[in-house]
Amino acid sequence: MAVEFVRPKIPKFAPDPWAIQFDDKGRLRHLLTIEGLGPQWITRILDTAEGFVSVTDREIKKVPLLRGRTVVNLFFESSTRTRTTFELAAKRLSADVLNLNLATSATKKGESLLDTLHNIEAMQADMFVVRHEQSGAAHFMARHVAPHVSVLNAGDGWHSHPTQALLDAFTIRRHKGDFTPLRIAIVGDIRHSRVARSQMHVFNSLNVGELRVIAPRTLLPTHVEKLGVRVFHDMREGLRDVDVIIMLRLQRERMESGLLPSEEEFYRLYGLTEEKLAWAKPDAIVMHPGPANRGVEIESSVADGPQSVILEQVSNGIGVRMAVMSLCMSANRGENA
Amino acid sequence: MTQTDRPLPVDTAIARLVDQVRTSLAQGHLKNPLVVGIHTGGVWVANALHRALDCQEPLGRLNITFYRDDFRTLGLHPQVSPSDLSVDVDGRDIILVDDVLFTGRTVRAAMNELFDYGRPRRIALAVLYQRNGRELPICADWLGQTLELGDDEQIHVDGPEPMTARIVTNEES
Numbered sequence: 001m002a003v004e005f006v007r008p009k010i011p012k013f014a015p016d017p018w019a020i021q022f023d024d025k026g027r028l029r030h031l032l033t034i035e036g037l038g039p040q041w042i043t044r045i046l047d048t049a050e051g052f053v054s055v056t057d058r059e060i061k062k063v064p065l066l067r068g069r070t071v072v073n074l075f076f077e078s079s080t081r082t083r084t085t086f087e088l089a090a091k092r093l094s095a096d097v098l099n100l101n102l103a104t105s106a107t108k109k110g111e112s113l114l115d116t117l118h119n120i121e122a123m124q125a126d127m128f129v130v131r132h133e134q135s136g137a138a139h140f141m142a143r144h145v146a147p148h149v150s151v152l153n154a155g156d157g158w159h160s161h162p163t164q165a166l167l168d169a170f171t172i173r174r175h176k177g178d179f180t181p182l183r184i185a186i187v188g189d190i191r192h193s194r195v196a197r198s199q200m201h202v203f204n205s206l207n208v209g210e211l212r213v214i215a216p217r218t219l220l221p222t223h224v225e226k227l228g229v230r231v232f233h234d235m236r237e238g239l240r241d242v243d244v245i246i247m248l249r250l251q252r253e254r255m256e257s258g259l260l261p262s263e264e265e266f267y268r269l270y271g272l273t274e275e276k277l278a279w280a281k282p283d284a285i286v287m288h289p290g291p292a293n294r295g296v297e298i299e300s301s302v303a304d305g306p307q308s309v310i311l312e313q314v315s316n317g318i319g320v321r322m323a324v325m326s327l328c329m330s331a332n333r334g335e336n337a
Numbered sequence: 338m339t340q341t342d343r344p345l346p347v348d349t350a351i352a353r354l355v356d357q358v359r360t361s362l363a364q365g366h367l368k369n370p371l372v373v374g375i376h377t378g379g380v381w382v383a384n385a386l387h388r389a390l391d392c393q394e395p396l397g398r399l400n401i402t403f404y405r406d407d408f409r410t411l412g413l414h415p416q417v418s419p420s421d422l423s424v425d426v427d428g429r430d431i432i433l434v435d436d437v438l439f440t441g442r443t444v445r446a447a448m449n450e451l452f453d454y455g456r457p458r459r460i461a462l463a464v465l466y467q468r469n470g471r472e473l474p475i476c477a478d479w480l481g482q483t484l485e486l487g488d489d490e491q492i493h494v495d496g497p498e499p500m501t502a503r504i505v506t507n508e509e510s
Contacts, residue, residue, distance in 0.1 A: 027412070044415070047415075047416055048413065048416055050416070050418075050419055051400065051402065051403065051416045051418075051419040051420070052403075053419075054419040054420055054421070055403065055420075058453060058454055059453070059454060059455055060452075060453040060454070062453065063403035063404065063450075063453070064403070064404060064449070065403050065408055065413075326403075326408075326413050327413055330408060330411075330412030330413040
């Protein structure tokens, strides 16, 4: 298996490959990647999410914004957390939700991605939430959907997982406020992580003080320094004076491909234990996009400890996804706009 | 297009509004009411009312962004700050406060939002200025001042301290 990062295919002569995310009036229509959003849109999404989080604290956790609209979750790759929080987000906006688990469905019978897309479009869908193992799948769909349809990327290959990065930024902002004085460390399998890539773009857009990655060489993408990060191979050095620690999931199949000697070895060097956590700032917060492998990248007592905000990330994910959905749908007003 | 401004007296309107609400409360129309302002101008007026009535419970704030009926045509309005209603509204008497009552759509949205917090016993409406142009069967229980305005005229309220108000006329030139 090739380990090079697969870039999404983009139109050759497009001046700005991320421009497709906006309509001709400059409104956000699709969310495919963090690139191209800039600090203003990121901040607008986080501010809007703040309002939605307060909705989820109430007795009736629903607002009528997307009443009469249909959101289709198209998951070509299995997911629990992301799919359910997207589903809850859509339901709390009063939209109708259709969940299609395509990992086990039509595509296996030979239907092409475009045919699947047009068939569901014919059911009057207004928004597609797409997860796909191929990088660039959401871009591809965004280029082919009808003008009134929005596409949200819920993770494509190794490329991007924008809503996860946004909810991480939201969670950090709620705990730490301003990003400029912060040191954030992302630890673990950076190379295969779409989450890490999106996080780097978000935190750098928000002008984070220092962004670090801590990983063995085999789990880092080539030229990772060009993404605006400081690289560490040692936890003790990398965690020093850090305000935020983000642990990534270690995928077991990496061991088979020979990138790591063993899980035990990885845990000994990079697993976040209480002992290693003490090397960071005393008020550092611990994050993980889930699902966490206890005893592989994180110790149970750290994952459940007072510095962990892992479950908060999950609840914040609902508010952030509500914000993205309603902002994209508000660009999406059909011909009358 | 040219714009002309005519200032509106705020203090006398607030004083009149406070007087009316006080009289009503003295007559026992509302029991231990909760004051809730609609973002942003309504919160400023609600603040003045809250102080004058010497309410014990915190002021409620509603941001009706998620309840507006123009989402399909205008999209999502930028949010200033989220709704904040820390007191249970179930079975309570509520004084809903806004700065200007015009079409009535904002008040409708605010009532819809209130009902997602619980079931109030009674909602009464206090506005600083009411003008012509209602599009829904909604009227104020108490008001500071009534104005008859042309289609090209709008009331602008600025604040919070000091609160000022003016009628802005947009004239085609």
